[in-house]
Structure formats: structure tokens, C-alpha cells
Amino acid sequence: MTQPALSVQLTGQRNGFLLDVRFDAPPGLTVLFGASGSGKTSVVNAVAGLDQHATGRIALGGHVLMDSATNLHLPTQDRRIGYIFQDARLFPHMNVRRNLDYARRIARAPLDTTEWNRVIDMLGIGHLLDRRTANLSGGEKQRVAIGRALLAKPRLILADEPLAALDEARKQEILPYFERLRDEGDIPVLYVTHAASEVARLATTVVALDQGGVVKQGTAADVLSDPSFIPGDVRSVGAVIEAYVVTHHEDGLTELEAGGIPLHLPRIARDPGTRLRVRIAAQDVILSRDKPKGLSALNCLPGKVDQVHLGDGPGAVLSIKTPAGRILARVTKRSVKAMSLTEGVQLHAIIKTVAVAPGDVGGPKD
Template sequence: MTPPALSVHLRQALANFTLAVDFNAPAGLTVLFGASGSGKTSVIDAVAGLSRAAMGRVALGDQVLMDSKLGLHLPTHQRQLGYIFQDARLFPHMSVERNLDYARWVTRAPKDRVAFDRVVDMLGIGPLLLRRPNRLSGGEKQRVAIGRALLARPKLILADEPLAALDDARKSEILPYFERLRDESDVPILYVTHAATEVARLATTVVALDAGQVIRQGTAAEVLGDPSFAPGGDRAMGAVIEARVRTHHDDGLTELDAGGLPLLLPHVAQSPGDRLRLRIAAQDVILSKTRPEGMSALNILPGTIADIRMGDGPGAVVSLDTAAGRVLARLTKRSVHSLELRQGSDVFAVVKSVAVAPGDVGGPAR
């Protein structure tokens, strides 16, 4: 069995609850997911060594970063971490190139132009090297911050809601670079967010938190596809499915193969044959007991109802097993009763092509 890249066992009394988390994170990108105030940043600060209040043990592979029983608490600068904050925190008086080289200077590493050029190329920041931060967009600043973290030669990268301060356009710009970082770097990543889109796009593993407790751990599909867990509220609920690009059509639509079922989306950047994963929000799914005809929606997924979860108000969430994977539909209780829906019923899920936002489509973790 492959040992975990990161092992975290923490206890800490906070203002509103006691943080008590235990999880092992494999290689790849592990998302700490939950609503604001659920304890995510407290965990990442303890892993970084920025907080000494937590008790427990944190280990990165064979290296123990803290062990309160042994009185061991490595200072942050000895933990070999790369930290990406919400704001880029670049030095305003330095060029992009000097900001990047600062990471090497801090770690006292010898100059490695090959590694430098590889990071610059991966992040597409070559044309920015002579600029100062005040001449960069928010997305460009974050790309430079990612590069600086990588050039520190970290054994672990920590990212604390790195897209929270960006608008949707800049988020869409940065997400592919985090995908590349996840797929092309051997360094494990611990990534904090409360955004379901970022979980769906990036996560290899999800650790879901609520009031300082780990309430769910698994893949993005397993966690986001669980209707009992909705840290972003019912409107953030949705399922994650994997598909392969079949072809690009002349009318601007891309056809996917999702478990043998065709899915049509607005044009995606991937090439025919490429795999991707996408998030379908539960509120964008309509259910029909018969195969719909004469309607504008292009995507019809036959499936069987696996579960119906009635909410406290007028709503309900129906979990549907399809050849493409688990799909969630957010309905009213009235619709559930009028259609006589029950576990085991065969139905058709209808999804508008334009309902899947471009930001909800990305490459799967390799």
C-alpha cells in the first residue's frame, strides 16, 4: 500500500467549536472543502506551522512536521512549503523575474535555469518577466505567485482559497494552471476552497469539513454527488461525471461520450479523444417519466432513481444512476409526488447544453 503523502491529526479549541480532524491525503491535489468558518484555514495554518495552538501530529511522508506529544514543532521556514495566498503578496518594487527568484534566494538554492524556465513555460509568464506587479492583472499576479511557490522547491504546496479574490473570468484563466500543477508536478497540494466548481475541476481527493469535523472524504464525484452534503447550499449541489471528447461540430457545439451517452456542450478546448470531467448542477436537471420530444434541450440521459431526499422546505433532491454516472436533480416535493417518483423508477434526465458553464469543465486528474 502506498503511504499517504500527508497525514494530519489535529485538535484545537476555536471560538465556536473544537477543531478535531484526522485524515490522510494521497499524492495529487487534496481539497479542504466546506462553508466559511468550518475550520479549513485553521487546518492549513497548523500544517504550515503558522499556528502553534493546535495539538496532534502532522507528517509529510517520513518527515514529521509537528508532534505535540514529543514537543516537536518545526518552524515554518524549515518545513519546505510553498504557500499560495488569496492575494498574490508579490513585492511591488521587484520585477516578476526577481519575485520568482526570491524563492530561490530564501531557500539558498543554487540557480537552476532549467527549472526556472520550466516553471515560467508551464505558467505562461515569460512575457511578464520584466514587469512589476502593478502592471499585472489579478490572474497574472496569481500565476506569478504559483511560480514563486514552485521555485521554492517545496515538498508540499498549500493554497488557501487562491481564487477567492478573482472575478469569474480570472478564475477561468487560473484553473487550467492548477490542473497542470496537479498533473505535472510531483509535489502534493493541499487546497482550501468553499467553491464546488473548484472541487469538481481540481480535486484528486476531497476532505469535507463542517464545524471543525471531517464529515466526508472521497473523490470529487463521491462528495459532490452526495445530496446529504451541501456546504454551499442547495444551489451549489451537483454531480461530477467523466467523459471523452467525441467531436467538435460546425455549429459551435462539442459532442462528448459519457459512458456511451452523447452529451452536447458549448465548444470546449480539449481535442477529440481527450478525457475531461464536468459538473452538472442539480438545479439545471429536469426529470421526465417518458423520453421527451419536441423540446430545445439537447441532452437526455436515461437512468434509474437511486434515492430521493426530501428537504425541510418545499424541495427534494433525486439521485439518478445513469450510464454517464451519478446525476442529481433538484425538484419540488410537489413534482416528486405528481410524477409518482420512487426509488427504482426509470426516468430521463434532461440537461440544457448551455446550462454547463465553461468553468465547470476541465481535465480529469491523471
């Protein structure tokens, strides 16, 4: 059996908060996903060594970072973790070059020119090396912060809501770099977020937390496509399907294919043949028992009701099996009753072309 990249077992009670978190993360980018108060910060602090009173065991590959049974708690500086914060936390009195080199010098690691050039090229920050960090945009600062973490020769990258402080444009600028870090690097990443769109686009593995415990673990498609899993905000409910780019049309639309079904989205800057993940928000799906005619929506997927999850309020979330993959639809209980939407019912799921945002489209790791 392949050894997990990261193994976490944490238990205990602190300040009235009960924590019982256990998961094994494979190589790649593992997302800790959950609402505020779910336990993400407690896990992050324990992994980083910032909570010397944590109880349990944490191992990174073959290296044990913490084992309360043997009173082992490696100090943070000995854990070899590259940390990327919400705010870049760069040194304002240093230029970009010196910021990048800081962590290496603290770790007393020799300068690896090949690795230095690879990281600089991957992040596209060569032209920034001599600039002061105060003169950088938010997106540029985060790219430098990612580079600094990578050049520290870490065994693990810990990214604690690294996009939370950025506006939407800067988020779209940074997301591809995390995709490259996931796909091209050999360093496991533990990525913390409460944003479903980031989970859908980036995660190799998702560990969903709620009230101090793990409520679900699996791929992004497995976790996000569960109609009973409501990640804090019901508006963030949505499933993930995989598709590939077929062609780009002159009217600004990109045609995808998913399970033999054509999908049209606003232009995606990817070459034909490129595989993609597409997150479809449940609130953007309309259901019809009959095949619709005369609609402006271009995307219509035939499917069958797989599960019906009735919420505490007036809403319901339905899981729909389609040739393109499982999608979710958020409707009212009144519609469920009026349309007799029960398991096994055949219907059509309609998705507006412009409803899928650019941040909901990204490339999966092969």
C-alpha cells in the first residue's frame, strides 16, 4: 500500500471545542474544506507546529512531526513546512529577490540554481526580482509568497486561505499557479478554504470538516456531488463534471464535450483537446420533465433523478445522473411535489451558458 503523503490524527477538547479529526492524504493537493468554526484552523495549527498542546499524531511521509503518546512535538522550524498565508507577509524592507531567498537562508539550505530558475519561471516573477514588495499588486505578492515557500526546500506546503484577501480578478490570476504547483511539483499541498469553487478547481482530495470532525472525504466530484452535503452556505452547493475542449466558435463561445454531451460556455483560453473540470452551481440548474423548446439556454442535459435531499427550509437539492456526470439542482419543495420529482424520474437539466463563471473552470490533474 502506498504511504500517505500526510497522516493526521487529532483528538481533544480546547475551550469547549471538541476536535476529532482523522485522515490520510495522498500526494497532490488536499483541501481542508468547511465553514468557519469547523476545525480547519485547529488542524492547520497542529500540522504547522503552532499548537504545542495538540493531542494525537501527525506524520509527513516517513517523518513523524507530532506524537503526543511519546511526547514528541517537533518545533515549527524543524518541520520543513512552507507556509502561504492569506496576506503574503513579505518583508517590505527587502526586494523580491531577497524575500525569495529568505526562507532558504533560514533553513541553511544551499542555493540550488536550477530549482531557483524553475520556480521563478513557473510563477512568472523574473521581472519582479529587483522591485520592492510595496510596489507589487496583490496577485504579484501572492506569487512571490508561493515562490518563497517553494524555495525553502519544504516537505509540505501549507496554504491557509491564500485567496481570501484577493478580489475576483486577482484570484483568477493566482489559481493557475496553484494548478501548476499541484500538477508539476512533487511536494504535497494542504490547502485550506471555505470556497467551493476553489475546491472544485484545485483539489486532488477533499477533507470536509464540520463541528470538529471529518464528515466526508474523497475527490472533488465525490464530495461536492453529494446532495446531503451542504458546505455552510447553500448557495455554494454545486457538482463537478469533467469535459474536454472541442472548439472555439466565432461568437465567443467555447464548445466542450462531457460524456458525449455538448456544452457551450463563454470562451475558455485552453487548446482543443484540453481536459477540464467544470463546476456547475446547483442554483443555476433548471429542471424540466419534458425536453424544452424555444429556450435561450444552450445547454440541456438528459438525466435521471438519483437522490432527493429535502432541506429544513423551503428548498431541496436533487442529484441528477446525466451522461456528462452527476450534477445537482437546487429547487423548492413545492416544485419537487408539483413535478413528482422522485428517484428514477427522467428529466432534462438546463444550464445557462453564462451561468458558469471563469473561476469554476480549471484543468484536472491527470
